[in-house]
Amino acid sequence: MAPGERTDAELVSLAQDGDVEAFAEIVRRHERRLRLVLVRILDDSRDVEEAVQDAFVQAWSNLDRYRGEAAVFTWLYRIGVNAALARARRKQHDVVDVAVLEAEGAAHVPRDVLPEPAAEADDERARVLAALAALPFDYREAVVLRDLAGLSNDDVAAALDVTLAAAKSRIHRGRLQLRALLEPEEER
Numbered sequence: 001m002a003p004g005e006r007t008d009a010e011l012v013s014l015a016q017d018g019d020v021e022a023f024a025e026i027v028r029r030h031e032r033r034l035r036l037v038l039v040r041i042l043d044d045s046r047d048v049e050e051a052v053q054d055a056f057v058q059a060w061s062n063l064d065r066y067r068g069e070a071a072v073f074t075w076l077y078r079i080g081v082n083a084a085l086a087r088a089r090r091k092q093h094d095v096v097d098v099a100v101l102e103a104e105g106a107a108h109v110p111r112d113v114l115p116e117p118a119a120e121a122d123d124e125r126a127r128v129l130a131a132l133a134a135l136p137f138d139y140r141e142a143v144v145l146r147d148l149a150g151l152s153n154d155d156v157a158a159a160l161d162v163t164l165a166a167a168k169s170r171i172h173r174g175r176l177q178l179r180a181l182l183e184p185e186e187e188r
Contacts, residue, residue: 008072016063023063027056030073033149034080040132040144041084051087055080070158074151077159081141088137131181139174146171 006014006022008029014022034055038048058079059066066075132140145156157167 009068012063012066012068012072015060016066023060026059026072026076030076031056033073034076037077037144037149038080038084040129040148041081041137041141042087043133047084047087051080051083054083054086058083071155074155074158077145077149077151077155078161081145081159084141085137128178128182131178134181135174135177139170139177142167142170143174143178147175 006025008026011022011026015026031052035048035052038051039045042048042051055076059076062079066072070078132143135143142156142160145151145159146153151159153164153168153171156171157164160167160170162170
């Protein structure tokens with residue numbers, strides 16, 4: 001943090017008092033990371049954009065509920081994941097064969113919301129993203145929050161509103177399934 005820059009806690013306090021600019025700074029700080037997590041949870045770029053917007057609208061509306069028990073970042077992720085879950089539940093997703101996903105690469109991953117479209121051309125990255133998308137939703141969101149967003153196990157548990165043991169279990173099982181999906185066929 002730059003000298004003189006306000007902490008997230010200070011910004012939240014100001015925003016709770018009605019300072020719109022303080023909340024705008026919270027959005028600027030956390031929007032990109034929230035989008036990066038949600039793009040790996042949701043399949044459609046429009047859903048990602050709407051879930052991100054919904055998350056910040058809900059955060060603004062519920063600022064009075066934020067008590068500082070979790071980091072602002074964790075609180076926003078919980079709201080974002082809830083918004084993503086609501087969108088995912090509203091859509092009927094067909095079951096997709098993993099072989100089809102691998103054959104298509106990461107074509108289903110919305111490229112226009114990723115920060116580095118050139119990196120998506122990398123076959124290995126596309127294969128990992130396709131395998132990640134094939135995980136059951138509970139495992140996918142836990143792995144995304146832990147391994148891609150860099151949250152601690154405690155923060156993952158808080159973001160998912162589950163016990164620490166449940167969060168660790170989802171992360172572990174998700175990683176095992178991800179590893180199995182990524183193993184070359186000759187090793188299976």
